Each structure stands twice: as structure tokens, then as C-alpha cells.
Amino acid sequence: xxxxxxxSEEESNGVNLMEFSDxxxxxxxxxxxxxxxxxxxxxxxxxxxxLCLDKSLTHTVLLxxxxxxxxxxxxxxxxxxxxxxxxxxxAGCYWLPSSTIDHVTRCKNLVKxxxxxxxxxxxxxxxxxxxxxxxRSLAIDVNPGFDASQLSSECKATLSRVSELKQTLYTPSYGxxxxxxxxxxxxxxxxxxxxxxxxxxxxxxLMVGESNVPHYQNLRIFYARLAPGYVNQEVVRLYLAVxxxxxxxxxxxxxxxxxxxxxxxxxxxxxxxxxARNVRLDALQLPKAWINGSGLLQHLKFNNxxxxxxxxxxxxxxxxxxxxxxxxxxxxxxxxxxxxxxVHCLAPESLFRKAEDDIDSSILESLVVSCCNxxxxxxxxxxxxxxxxxxxxxxQLLSRLKHLLSLALPVCSITxxxxxxxxxxxxxxxxxxxxxxxxxxxxxxxxxxxGDQANQKIESSxxxxxxxxxxxLETLEIIGSSFxxxxxxxxxAIRNSLPPCVRAQSVGDSEVAAISQLTYLQSLxxxxxxxxxxxxxxxxxxxxxxxxxxxxxANLGMMGKVVYMSALMDMLKHxxxxxxxxxxxxxxxxxxxFFQALSHCSSLQRLCIVSRSGTLQSDAVMSFMANxxxxxxxxxxxxxxxxxxxxxxxxxxRSFQAERPALNVVIFPLLHEDLTEVIRDVPMRHLDEITLFxxxxxxxxxxxxx
Numbered sequence: 265x266x267x268x269x270x271x272s273e274e275e276s277n278g279v280n281l282m283e284f285s286d287x288x289x290x291x292x293x294x295x296x297x298x299x300x301x302x303x304x305x306x307x308x309x310x311x312x313x314x315l316c317l318d319k320s321l322t323h324t325v326l327l328x329x330x331x332x333x334x335x336x337x338x339x340x341x342x343x344x345x346x347x348x349x350x351x352x353x354x355a356g357c358y359w360l361p362s363s364t365i366d367h368v369t370r371c372k373n374l375v376k377x378x379x380x381x382x383x384x385x386x387x388x389x390x391x392x393x394x395x396x397x398x399x400r401s402l403a404i405d406v407n408p409g410f411d412a413s414q415l416s417s418e419c420k421a422t423l424s425r426v427s428e429l430k431q432t433l434y435t436p437s438y439g440x441x442x443x444x445x446x447x448x449x450x451x452x453x454x455x456x457x458x459x460x461x462x463x464x465x466x467x468x469x470l471m472v473g474e475s476n477v478p479h480y481q482n483l484r485i486f487y488a489r490l491a492p493g494y495v496n497q498e499v500v501r502l503y504l505a506v507x508x509x510x511x512x513x514x515x516x517x518x519x520x521x522x523x524x525x526x527x528x529x530x531x532x533x534x535x536x537x538x539x540a541r542n543v544r545l546d547a548l549q550l551p552k553a554w555i556n557g558s559g560l561l562q563h564l565k566f567n568n569x570x571x572x573x574x575x576x577x578x579x580x581x582x583x584x585x586x587x588x589x590x591x592x593x594x595x596x597x598x599x600x601x602x603x604x605x606x607v608h609c610l611a612p613e614s615l616f617r618k619a620e621d622d623i624d625s626s627i628l629e630s631l632v633v634s635c636c637n638x639x640x641x642x643x644x645x646x647x648x649x650x651x652x653x654x655x656x657x658x659x660q661l662l663s664r665l666k667h668l669l670s671l672a673l674p675v676c677s678i679t680x681x682x683x684x685x686x687x688x689x690x691x692x693x694x695x696x697x698x699x700x701x702x703x704x705x706x707x708x709x710x711x712x713x714x715g716d717q718a719n720q721k722i723e724s725s726x727x728x729x730x731x732x733x734x735x736x737l738e739t740l741e742i743i744g745s746s747f748x749x750x751x752x753x754x755x756x757a758i759r760n761s762l763p764p765c766v767r768a769q770s771v772g773d774s775e776v777a778a779i780s781q782l783t784y785l786q787s788l789x790x791x792x793x794x795x796x797x798x799x800x801x802x803x804x805x806x807x808x809x810x811x812x813x814x815x816x817x818a819n820l821g822m823m824g825k826v827v828y829m830s831a832l833m834d835m836l837k838h839x840x841x842x843x844x845x846x847x848x849x850x851x852x853x854x855x856x857x858f859f860q861a862l863s864h865c866s867s868l869q870r871l872c873i874v875s876r877s878g879t880l881q882s883d884a885v886m887s888f889m890a891n892x893x894x895x896x897x898x899x900x901x902x903x904x905x906x907x908x909x910x911x912x913x914x915x916x917x918r919s920f921q922a923e924r925p926a927l928n929v930v931i932f933p934l935l936h937e938d939l940t941e942v943i944r945d946v947p948m949r950h951l952d953e954i955t956l957f958x959x960x961x962x963x964x965x966x967x968x969x970x
Contacts, residue, residue, distance in 0.1 A: 393422045
């Protein structure tokens with residue numbers, strides 16, 4: 265009786281959620297998915313029934329990562345609040361049948377609509393857009409079979425009022441661009457393959473009836489991102505041809521992201537010359553062949569630039585300071601800078617310089633001083649070696665950028681120069697990065713807790729100091745300058761990898777432990793850290809970085825053995841917020857212990873394992889899928905036989921597809937000749953965000969789309 269009386273007293277003294285003010289309740293409800301609010305929460309009581317339909321909660325509906333939503337839920341949602349929705353984001357809802365789009369017609373007041381990654385035919389698009397007279401922003405995919413002649417006059421009238429268009433092309437086409445006569449922002453993603461499924465070579469020529477000319481006269485932002493392949497290059501040139509004839513006067517952002525070689529032509533040269541004469545830009549990204557060896561940057565004019573990308577260009581530091589930074593003038597507005605693969609960007613000249621030579625710290629200092637408000641900086645895929653000058657280490661200079669939210673660095677850039685000069689590489693560092701006979705090495709002992717380790721390293725390590733100064737960093741990538749993933753796009757798996765940079769040989773567990781100082785870290789990528797001996801630093805990250813959502817680890821330590829597996833399993837037990845995990849490591853053994861540890865990650869949604877000669881334990885995978893109810897993506901490319909992989913994939917789909925409509929499972933031998941055919945069926949959202957390895961810091965301008 266005493267216990268009962270105490271509990272009732274606590275309840276009477278406690279705070280009832282319904283006693284909060286409407287403002288506080290609305291703020292709490294804003295974190296609940298809209299489908300739950302409308303279909304579940306509002307049915308609990310009268311007060312919540314009213315609040316859940318508040319305009320602040322129904323104005324914008326985000327379904328893009330609501331993996332539990334299905335066709336029936338969307339149908340009911342549109343019936344209940346369709347007229348109240350002004351912005352609807354269904355990007356990446358690949359699991360919904362195309363008939364689901366029919367229910368969007370109930371949203372008569374829609375202003376913004378994102379259907380990227382959804383199955384939409386020409387006829388369905390026409391029917392839907394015919395009813396959306398207020399639409400001003402649209403994102404769609406253009407798939408094989410798209411026919412612009414099937415668009416009704418009412419649909420074209422709606423498109424004529426659209427000012428923002430994002431279009432992902434899987435077939436050579438203008439899509440709906442010619443119908444959008446009021447375009448101010450145009451985003452184009454070219455994902456056209458060079459070969460059909462039957463093996464026929466595709467042409468970049470547009471289909472019959474696709475001869476209409478795009479209208480760019482009001483264009484302010486032009487962005488094009490190309491997947492590898494010559495067809496994508498051919499098609500984007502057709503889009504650019506109109507721009508070369510007449511450059512829009514209000515153009516202030518011109519961005520083209522193209523991998524590999526994308527040669528400049530007479531038309532593109534005319535376009536760039538016209539831009540140099542007539543416009544002032546705020547954002548710029550060009551293919552490397554358009555910048556290398558040209559004086560273009562000297563003639564382009566900038567207004568208040570917020571984004572620059574010179575990825576993979578041979579731009580020297582001298583040119584960067586003189587032509588872009590302009591001696592430190594007017595660059596306080598720059599918030600995002602991508603110098604990935606720009607191997608000479610921190611050196612005065614590139615003509616007689618080797619890529620491994622020391623950087624000129626004065627150039628980096630000028631960059632830091634001039635661009636003091638940088639929030640996103642990418643210096644990966646290059647050898648940025650600091651000299652022995654005191655106070656001029658790259659890490660010391662970057663520590664001045666107090667506003668950084670995301671940072672990508674090569675492994676060799678974080679080495680403590682003094683330590684590497686005084687101490688020659690130890691025996692473990694001299695182990696060759698090969699896959700031959702195993703070499704037995706001693707295991708170094710490390711302090712058992714972060715405090716002891718910090719006390720030993722903080723005064724001498726520049727990387728410890730850098731991590732301590734960037735307290736609000738959310739995204740960090742430390743990637744070996746010679747690292748290449750075993751899964752490149754549209755090509756067979758790579759069988760051999762290049763050895764790490766000599767300067768990177770000393771980077772290991774203590775540097776990883778330093779990352780644990782980043783309390784607000786949400787995304788972490790570590791690739792090709794050769795001196796990982798135990799992985800002890802990973803445990804510290806798991807304990808301290810409680811906001812971590814994305815973790816990508818690749819080729820850590822010795823290549824012939826996964827030396828950090830025990831530490832990784834300890835780390836995973838603390839990662840309650842982890843949603844995405846990508847592991848790429850040869851000889852990875854994903855057994856019962858690993859999947860049992862992974863089951864502690866209760867929020868995990870996507871798992872990708874890439875392992876040459878790696879093995880799986882099928883029963884452990886099935887048990888993991890049963891325990892982790894949020895997992896909707898399971899990609900494993902390992903060394904098992906095709907039969908083992910297919911049987912496991914079929915078992916997972918059979919057991920869990922009904923309960924998880926968004927479930928996407930691909931289990932396949934990494935070195936199989938049909939790997940590229942399997943990859944092409946992976947939903948673009950998963951392929952782009954986790955399955956394929958790449959540096960994502962400053963990859964695009966911030967807030968480019970929703």
C-alpha cells in the first residue's frame with residue numbers, strides 16, 4: 265500500500281503532456297512523421313486532433329525517408345489533408361507503385377513537388393500536373409519510354425509557370441524542360457548508361473519529337489551532374505548549346521560536375537567567353553579540362569560567391585590566390601569550397617612540382633584568412649604534406665576556421681611532422697599492403713580510456729588540437745590520397761589497390777581517438793589508415809559521439825586481416841543513433857558476433873558491406889534482420905559463391921518484404937562479371953548515398969534543393 269501511494273503521489277506531482285502550451289506541443293509534434301500525426305496521433309484525443317491538423321504541420325509533408333509509408337497510407341493522407349499541403353517531398357520513394365501518384369491530384373494548392381526516384385509515366389505526369397495550377401517547383405525522373413507529346417495542354421500550362429525544375433535523366437531526352445518557359449533554377453542529373461541491358465550501344469541523340477528548344481532567358485541557376493559515360497556528355501552538350509547562343513543576364517550560379525575527361529568544344533568556349541563578359545557569378549564549378557591551362561578564371565567576374573568547386577583541376581595555389589581569392593577581397597561570403605583532387609592548390613606553382621612535395625603554408629593561410637566563414641571544405645584526394653615550420657602545419661591553420669560544419673582531409677595531411685621525422689616507421693608500418701603470406705606483428709598497448717590518451721597526445725599532436733578546436737563539426741572524412749574503392753561505378757570491381765602515402769604510415773589508433781572530441785559529429789568516413797593496430801579509437805568515438813548517424817570505414821590497418829573487428833563490435837554497442845553503416849575491407853568475416861553487436865544499433869536503416877574474399881554467416885544475417893526492425897537496405901558484395909548469395913537474398917526478401925515495403929536487398933559476389941548489371945537496379949538514393957564510395961563534403965552547393 266505504501267508503494268502504491270508513493271507512485272500515485274508521483275503521478276499527481278508529474279507534468280501532464282496535455283498541460284503544455286500549444287506552441288510547445290506543436291514544436292514537439294513537428295518531429296513526428298506527418299503520416300503518424302494524421303493517421304495515428306490525432307486519433308488519441310480532441311486536443312491532439314486539432315493540433316495535428318495545424319497549418320504549421322500540414323503545410324510541408326516529407327515522405328522522402330519515411331520507409332514505412334505505403335500506398336494505402338499515402339491515399340489516406342491525401343484524403344485527409346490534401347488541400348492543406350503546399351509542399352510535398354516524395355523523393356526516393358521507389359517502393360511505391362506508380363498508381364500512388366494519382367492521389368497527389370488531391371493536393372490542389374501544391375507549390376513544390378519532389379518526385380525524384382518515383383515511378384511516373386508521361387500520361388500520369390500529364391494527368392497530375394493538369395490539376396496543379398499553383399505549382400512552381402518540380403522534381404521528376406525521365407525514364408525510357410517518356411514521351412513529351414503525351415503531355416496535355418493543361419499540363420504544359422502548369423509547366424509554363426514552373427520556375428524551379430530538377431530533372432534526373434535515364435534516357436536521352438529534354439524531358440519537360442522545353443515546356444518550362446519561366447525557368448529560374450534548372451538542376452539536371454544525367455544517369456544514362458552507355459549500353460542497354462541487351463548490350464547495345466546507346467546514342468546521345470535525342471528521340472524523335474525532342475527538337476524543342478529550352479527556354480533559358482530567366483535562368484539564374486544552372487546545375488548539371490554527370491555520371492560516367494560518353495552518352496551523358498553528348499546529351500548535356502545539347503542542353504548547353506542554347507546557353508552558348510545567348511547567356512541569361514541574371515545567371516549567377518553555373519555548375520557542371522563531370523567525372524573523367526569532358527573536353528571543351530567551340531560552343532562551350534563561346535559560352536564561357538559570354539559569361540565572362542556579361543554575368544557576375546556567386547557559384548562556380550566546371551569540368552577540369554575547361555579550367556586547366558586556360559585563363560578563364562582571370563576573366564570571370566564574381567559578386568558575392570558562396571560556392572566554388574575546382575575538383576580534380578591542376579589549379580596552382582598561386583592562381584587560386586590571384587584569380588579566385590583576389591588577394592583576400594570579397595571572399596567573406598564563401599561558405600563552401602571543394603578542392604578535392606586539386607593536387608597543386610596549396611603550392612605556388614605546378615609546373616616543376618611533384619604531387620608529394622610540401623605545401624606552401626602561406627597559401628593556405630591566405631585561404632583561411634580570406635575565407636574565414638567557410639562551413640564546408642574538401643581537401644581530399646591529394647598529398648598535402650606540411651613542412652617542419654613551427655605553427656604552419658595544415659591542421660594548425662585549419663583550426664582557425666571556427667564555423668566549419670564539414671571537412672574532408674587526406675590521411676597524410678594530419679601527420680605530426682615532428683613525430684614522423686624523429687621516429688622512423690615501426691615494424692608494423694613496414695608490413696607490405698599485399699594479400700600474400702600473413703606476417704605476425706606485435707600489438708601495441710594503448711591507454712584504456714580517453715582521458716589518459718588525451719593527456720598523452722593533446723600537447724604534441726596537431727590533429728588532436730584541430731579536433732579540439734572544431735567542436736561543432738558534423739561531418740568528417742579522412743581518406744587516403746591513393747585510396748580507390750573496390751566498387752567503381754559502371755566498371756568491374758578493382759582487384760588491386762595502390763599503397764598508402766609514406767607520410768600516412770604513422771596515422772592510426774591515436775588519431776582515430778582524437779575524433780571522439782567531436783561531440784556533435786553526425787557523419788564519419790575513414791579510409792586507408794595504415795597504422796590501425798587495434799581500432800581502440802573507434803570505441804572512444806562510440807562512447808563520445810552520441811549523435812553519429814553515418815559511419816563508413818574502408819581499408820583500415822593491414823589488408824590481409826581485419827585487425828579492428830573487436831573494437832568495432834564494442835563501438836557498435838554504443839551507437840544508438842546510427843542509421844547508415846558501410847564497411848569495405850578485404851577478408852571481412854561477418855559472423856554471429858559481428859551481427860549480434862550490430863543488433864545494438866536500434867536505429868540502423870542501411871547496411872553495406874564490400875569485402876573481397878569476405879565471408880557471411882547466413883543464419884547470423886537472418887537473425888540480425890529479424891532483430892533490427894528498421895533495416896530497409898542490405899547490400900553485401902563479398903567472396904561467397906553466387907548460389908550462397910542468391911539463397912540468402914531470397915530468404916531475406918521472403919521473410920521481411922511484406923512488413924518492410926521499402927526493403928532493398930542485394931547480396932552478390934564482388935568479383936562476379938555481372939556485378940555492373942546488378943548495380944544498375946539499385947535505387948539511386950541508396951547507390952548515391954551509401955553503396956558507392958565517394959567524398960561528399962562540398963560535393964554540391966548547400967541547400968541546392970530541398
